[in-house]
Amino acid sequence: MAPGKPLPGPHLGFPTGPDDLLVDAKGTPQRIDKAFSWDAPFSAHGMMHMVIANAARGDPYAIDVLFLYMANMGWNSAMDLPATLKHLTDRDPTTGEYEIKRIIYSDAYFSEMVPYADLILPDTTYLERWDCISLLDRPISEPDGPADAIRQPVVKPDRDERPFQDVLIDLGARLKLPGMVKEDGTPKFPGGYPDYIVNHERRPGIGPLAGHRGKNGGDFGRGEPNPRQLEQYIAGGCFHMHHLPDHMGYFRHANRDYIAWALDKGFRLTPTPVIFQLYSEPMQKMRLAARGHAAVVPPEAHRARIETYFDPLPFWYPPFEGAAPEATEFPMHAITQRPMAMYHSWGSQNAWLRQIHGANRLFMNRSRAVALGIADDDWVWITSRIGRVKAQVKLIEGVNADTVWTWNAIGKRSGTWGLAPDAPEATRGFLLNHLIAELLPEQPGGYRFSNSDPVTGQAAWYDLTVRIEKAAAHEARETSPRFEPLVAPPGLRTTPSPRLRHAEGVLSARREGRGEGQLQASAQASAPSP
Amino acid sequence: MTALPATTEKKLGLVIDLDTCVGCQACATSCKEWNAGGYSAPLTDQQPYGADPHGAWLNRVHSYDVGEGAASRTVHFPRSCLHCEEPACVTVCPTGASYKRAEDGIVLVDPDTCIGCKLCSWACPYGAREYDYGHGVMKKCTLCVDRIYNAHLPAEDRIPACARACPTGARHFGDLGDPESVVSQLVAERGGFDLLPEFGYKSVNKYLPPRPRCDALAADAPSASPPRQARDDAGSGAASSSTERLFAWVDRVLSR
Numbered sequence: 001m002a003p004g005k006p007l008p009g010p011h012l013g014f015p016t017g018p019d020d021l022l023v024d025a026k027g028t029p030q031r032i033d034k035a036f037s038w039d040a041p042f043s044a045h046g047m048m049h050m051v052i053a054n055a056a057r058g059d060p061y062a063i064d065v066l067f068l069y070m071a072n073m074g075w076n077s078a079m080d081l082p083a084t085l086k087h088l089t090d091r092d093p094t095t096g097e098y099e100i101k102r103i104i105y106s107d108a109y110f111s112e113m114v115p116y117a118d119l120i121l122p123d124t125t126y127l128e129r130w131d132c133i134s135l136l137d138r139p140i141s142e143p144d145g146p147a148d149a150i151r152q153p154v155v156k157p158d159r160d161e162r163p164f165q166d167v168l169i170d171l172g173a174r175l176k177l178p179g180m181v182k183e184d185g186t187p188k189f190p191g192g193y194p195d196y197i198v199n200h201e202r203r204p205g206i207g208p209l210a211g212h213r214g215k216n217g218g219d220f221g222r223g224e225p226n227p228r229q230l231e232q233y234i235a236g237g238c239f240h241m242h243h244l245p246d247h248m249g250y251f252r253h254a255n256r257d258y259i260a261w262a263l264d265k266g267f268r269l270t271p272t273p274v275i276f277q278l279y280s281e282p283m284q285k286m287r288l289a290a291r292g293h294a295a296v297v298p299p300e301a302h303r304a305r306i307e308t309y310f311d312p313l314p315f316w317y318p319p320f321e322g323a324a325p326e327a328t329e330f331p332m333h334a335i336t337q338r339p340m341a342m343y344h345s346w347g348s349q350n351a352w353l354r355q356i357h358g359a360n361r362l363f364m365n366r367s368r369a370v371a372l373g374i375a376d377d378d379w380v381w382i383t384s385r386i387g388r389v390k391a392q393v394k395l396i397e398g399v400n401a402d403t404v405w406t407w408n409a410i411g412k413r414s415g416t417w418g419l420a421p422d423a424p425e426a427t428r429g430f431l432l433n434h435l436i437a438e439l440l441p442e443q444p445g446g447y448r449f450s451n452s453d454p455v456t457g458q459a460a461w462y463d464l465t466v467r468i469e470k471a472a473a474h475e476a477r478e479t480s481p482r483f484e485p486l487v488a489p490p491g492l493r494t495t496p497s498p499r500l501r502h503a504e505g506v507l508s509a510r511r512e513g514r515g516e517g518q519l520q521a522s523a524q525a526s527a528p529s530p
Numbered sequence: 531m532t533a534l535p536a537t538t539e540k541k542l543g544l545v546i547d548l549d550t551c552v553g554c555q556a557c558a559t560s561c562k563e564w565n566a567g568g569y570s571a572p573l574t575d576q577q578p579y580g581a582d583p584h585g586a587w588l589n590r591v592h593s594y595d596v597g598e599g600a601a602s603r604t605v606h607f608p609r610s611c612l613h614c615e616e617p618a619c620v621t622v623c624p625t626g627a628s629y630k631r632a633e634d635g636i637v638l639v640d641p642d643t644c645i646g647c648k649l650c651s652w653a654c655p656y657g658a659r660e661y662d663y664g665h666g667v668m669k670k671c672t673l674c675v676d677r678i679y680n681a682h683l684p685a686e687d688r689i690p691a692c693a694r695a696c697p698t699g700a701r702h703f704g705d706l707g708d709p710e711s712v713v714s715q716l717v718a719e720r721g722g723f724d725l726l727p728e729f730g731y732k733s734v735n736k737y738l739p740p741r742p743r744c745d746a747l748a749a750d751a752p753s754a755s756p757p758r759q760a761r762d763d764a765g766s767g768a769a770s771s772s773t774e775r776l777f778a779w780v781d782r783v784l785s786r
Contacts, residue, residue: 354583
């Protein structure tokens with residue numbers, strides 16, 4: 001990697017040994033999140049949760065611009081919220097500049113991250129743009145065969161916003177990034193994202209959508225770009241499914257017909273069966289590197305950790321947090337679960353959904369609560385090794401006595417999401433994120449690893465341990481901490497409507513004298529969309 | 531004060547499976563969405579983005595713990611009008627706005643003649659009646675009367691929106707007055723029951739009870755299954771076959 005130059009290869013991937021790591025000759029991580037380094041060699045999904053902290057500390061290096069998309073890193077996707085907010089606003093004492101000099105953020109909603117950005121790129125909602133649910137990413141495939149899908153715009157944007165993918169392609173062309181411009185420097189996808197979906201080829205004949213490829217749209221998987229591909233997807237219901245014939249359907253890891261077909265379509269790269277490794281070769285390669293048996297070996301400070309955790313056979317070890325000396329102070333586990341009705345924070349401000357999940361409770365085992373002198377609906381302090389949060393409990397049977405849990409991302413910061421400043425999401429809702437450290441305690445030598453899995457780099461949200469104590473009577477009523485309310489920029493509507501009345505026209509028609517019988521007749525005569 | 535039909539030709543209603551309901555709220559929100567523009571429109575919401583959001587819903591899903599400790603289970607309970615045969619919500623109505631249809635037994639509110647006195651919501655023991663604060667009249671499940679006969683909808687959509695939306699197949703629609711119908715047979719097979727039968731309103735909707743658990747915590751489940759006999763290639767079932775010995779050796783080696 002070199003400053004001012006694009007990445008030399010894919011930014012995500014599947015490392016299988018020390019040669020695949022993104023580290024320099026000294027073993028220093030090359031990426032801002034330290035993914036694909038000795039800190040977490042097989043971190044195939046990256047380590048987004050570390051970007052802000054690393055950028056603020058200039059470790060492994062300082063950056064000029066932090067560009068975030070959609071992830072609510074200033075709230076429910078952050079660890080150690082107070083520290084994260086400090087990273088976003090701290091200034092270098094010598095220069096007076098922000099530690100993270102410039103922040104660009106794109107979101108469709110006024111989330112808790114928005115006010116921390118220098119430049120905001122308002123995104124559309126998914127109703128207002130094209131999307132591609134691709135075999136190259138996270139498709140909708142079934143056991144019977146591969147399938148992919150699109151979203152098409154069904155609502156015209158009526159505000160100052162642009163679909164984010166169009167913006168990225170536009171920016172890529174302006175920065176003259178390879179793959180985004182033609183040989184002559186002009187934009188490769190002037191039509192924006194729909195142009196990219198149809199015309200981008202990841203490998204010859206293979207693009208984001210597998211269906212309706214080829215001149216006439218009759219090819220699956222591999223074929224030249226088809227200018228009418230999106231039209232044909234729409235005609236088919238915005239998705240395409242390829243049903244595998246029976247002789248290819250089963251034992252696909254070792255099915256010769258399937259593997260030959262998959263090779264042709266680009267799903268497999270070699271004409272060999274997939275071997276399920278119960279003894280993992282890539283893990284053993286890393287362990288051997290720690291023992292010195294590799295061209296690329298870990299620095300001294302990482303050797304013991306790589307040796308220990310890269311065991312080719314699975315083994316159990318206590319979570320790092322639980323092994324610390326103060327572990328007995330925090331005897332309970334605390335985890336979160338996403339509600340079925342929403343995905344992280346997006347959509348949770350919806351007028352109907354917030355009548356279902358308006359303020360989250362701390363769910364606690366009834367018998368453990370009784371033993372701790374806590375009754376249903378009591379307010380409690382949840383304390384971890386880095387802080388404490390106040391919440392209202394709900395006692396249930398369906399959790400083990402040593403664990404408490406709550407819904408993810410219901411708790412909000414006052415002033416955000418178009419909600420009234422005294423919304424229950426802000427006054428009673430809470431996050432566990434404030435309690436979760438982003439860094440593990442200091443190692444001998446002073447280094448602090450990320451609070452993440454040592455192999456995959458996944459954030460260790462579920463390692464959180466806490467203790468629960470009943471709050472004092474005068475403390476019951478409201479959550480804590482509550483951060484300073486955020487203020488919407490000028491021009492952003494801040495007064496929520498006092499009442500929602502969908503289908504106002506139906507009510508007016510009724511008032512004009514059309515009774516129930518007429519209404520029923522008209523409903524039968526009309527063709528409403530379900 | 532309002533009369534009931536002496537009989538109805540059909541007894542349309544829902545069968546709700548408390549064993550397979552996972553509490554996802556899809557039925558509640560699809561009902562709200564359909565009726566925001568349908569028969570009961572509008573279903574208003576007060577303070578939609580404020581400190582005390584509350585609106586009119588025709589179907590709500592509650593979640594309860596049943597039992598104690600490790601043997602307990604979570605039961606999700608969808609609650610909407612049960613279209614009773616002898617509903618007190620109809621007979622109590624002072625204006626005739628609340629009525630039961632003779633052709634199919636569906637209980638409805640005529641919003642033009644409803645005065646919002648709320649007597650029906652006091653009479654109904656199931657909480658099926660909600661006052662719409664933005665409209666001034668009573669609202670309730672319509673059994674999607676504007677979907678089930680609607681020839682403009684594809685055939686598979688001519689059932690209540692809630693039944694259409696349910697991802698686990700926990701909601702069934704049909705004629706509970708026909709013993710041969712799918713819903714009646716479900717009730718017979720699974721022991722479907724009435725809610726609060728002691729009130730005598732003869733609810734038409736039926737609930738299917740959670741199935742007894744069959745894991746190790748069940749009362750008469752065996753505490754451990756017998757060890758599985760390894761079989762050699764001939765499948766003879768002989769103990770200590772060469773394959774078994776091989777696996778035992780591999781196991782020892784890998785455990786070193």
